[in-house]
Amino acid sequence: MRILFVGGGNMATALIGGLLAQGLAARDLEVVDISPEVRSRLAGRGVRAVADLSACSGAFDVIVLAVKPQQIAPICKAVGPMAGGALIVSIAAGIRTGDLVRWLGGHRRLVRAMPNTPALIGAGITGLYAASEVTDADRGRAHRILGAVGSVLWFEREALLDVVTAVSGSGPAYVFYFIEALEEAGRSLGIEPAAARRLAIETFAGAAGLAARGEDPPAMLRGKVTSKGGTTECALQALDASRVKEHIIAAVKAASERAREMGDEFGKS
Ligand SMILES: NC(=O)c1ccc[n+]([C@@H]2O[C@H](COP(=O)([O-])OP(=O)(O)OC[C@H]3O[C@@H](n4cnc5c(N)ncnc54)[C@H](OP(=O)(O)O)[C@@H]3O)[C@@H](O)[C@H]2O)c1
Numbered sequence: 001m002r003i004l005f006v007g008g009g010n011m012a013t014a015l016i017g018g019l020l021a022q023g024l025a026a027r028d029l030e031v032v033d034i035s036p037e038v039r040s041r042l043a044g045r046g047v048r049a050v051a052d053l054s055a056c057s058g059a060f061d062v063i064v065l066a067v068k069p070q071q072i073a074p075i076c077k078a079v080g081p082m083a084g085g086a087l088i089v090s091i092a093a094g095i096r097t098g099d100l101v102r103w104l105g106g107h108r109r110l111v112r113a114m115p116n117t118p119a120l121i122g123a124g125i126t127g128l129y130a131a132s133e134v135t136d137a138d139r140g141r142a143h144r145i146l147g148a149v150g151s152v153l154w155f156e157r158e159a160l161l162d163v164v165t166a167v168s169g170s171g172p173a174y175v176f177y178f179i180e181a182l183e184e185a186g187r188s189l190g191i192e193p194a195a196a197r198r199l200a201i202e203t204f205a206g207a208a209g210l211a212a213r214g215e216d217p218p219a220m221l222r223g224k225v226t227s228k229g230g231t232t233e234c235a236l237q238a239l240d241a242s243r244v245k246e247h248i249i250a251a252v253k254a255a256s257e258r259a260r261e262m263g264d265e266f267g268k269s
Pocket of ligand 1: 006007008009010011012032033034035038066067068069071075091092093114115116117169
């Protein structure tokens with residue numbers, strides 16, 4: 001599988017690292033990026049990196065669009081004529097397949113992907129959506145690329161990618177927010193900063209690890225920590241009194257709505 005990445009930033013670098021770690025040869029990867037620093041970083045890993053699409057070598061099985069959503073329309077217009085039989089995978093947040101197909105000049109072998117930043121350590125989760133013309137073999141290719149940096153979930157309705165964006169795409173930021181709050185609470189109650197941070201991070205990682213084992217649903221795990229009249233119950237009552245769960249749900253809904261709006265906004269050009 002020969003893969004061209006257009007845009008060699010954070011997400012592309014994570015995907016390239018994952019693919020190399022899985023044994024894909026560096027000679028089968030190529031990157032187009034306008035930044036000389038990005039190109040020299042990739043060249044250091046043995047990956048050919050060029051400044052312009054016209055300097056790319058040969059044909060590719062997959063072209064991954066990994067630039068910012070604002071930059072994607074002109075990129076698609078340039079990629080369309082050279083796409084040939086390649087599968088196009090777009091990781092640009094919010095940009096819909098209808099707009100991508102239009103900018104690509106009618107190319108319909110298209111998969112949209114919404115990864116998240118834990119991909120940088122191989123622990124990402126990606127939501128995927130395939131346009132109707134995409135074959136099973138192409139789905140397999142997209143699955144292999146995104147699966148190189150974590151797990152993947154396919155969705156049959158494109159609109160659900162806005163929800164994926166709000167839940168797991170933006171999700172790491174909510175987790176960091178919670179870690180910050182836990183750390184700050186520890187500090188304000190007298191624990192020195194480094195220890196407070198460690199307690200917050202390792203509690204989060206440990207609890208997520210327990211939940212990921214899937215033996216008990218999260219609500220049951222929570223119940224097991226909560227004894228009648230104890231400290232946890234006291235904290236959870238304070239959270240419920242402030243309607244924290246409802247506020248979190250409202251925040252994720254707002255993010256999902258914003259993803260939909262961004263699709264409308266960027267899709268206009
Ligand atoms: N980071 C996330 O959490 C996340 C999660 C899910 C999806 N995504 C999506 O992934 C995409 C990439 O995000 P990222 O965080 O990897 O962005 P990034 O680090 O900014 O990477 C984009 C790269 O593309 C380069 N570039 C810009 N215009 C170009 C052009 N015309 N030709 C070739 N290269 C060009 C940029 O160079 P300059 O910096 O010089 O402009 C930059 O090196 C975005 O669409 C984003 O929505 C990101």
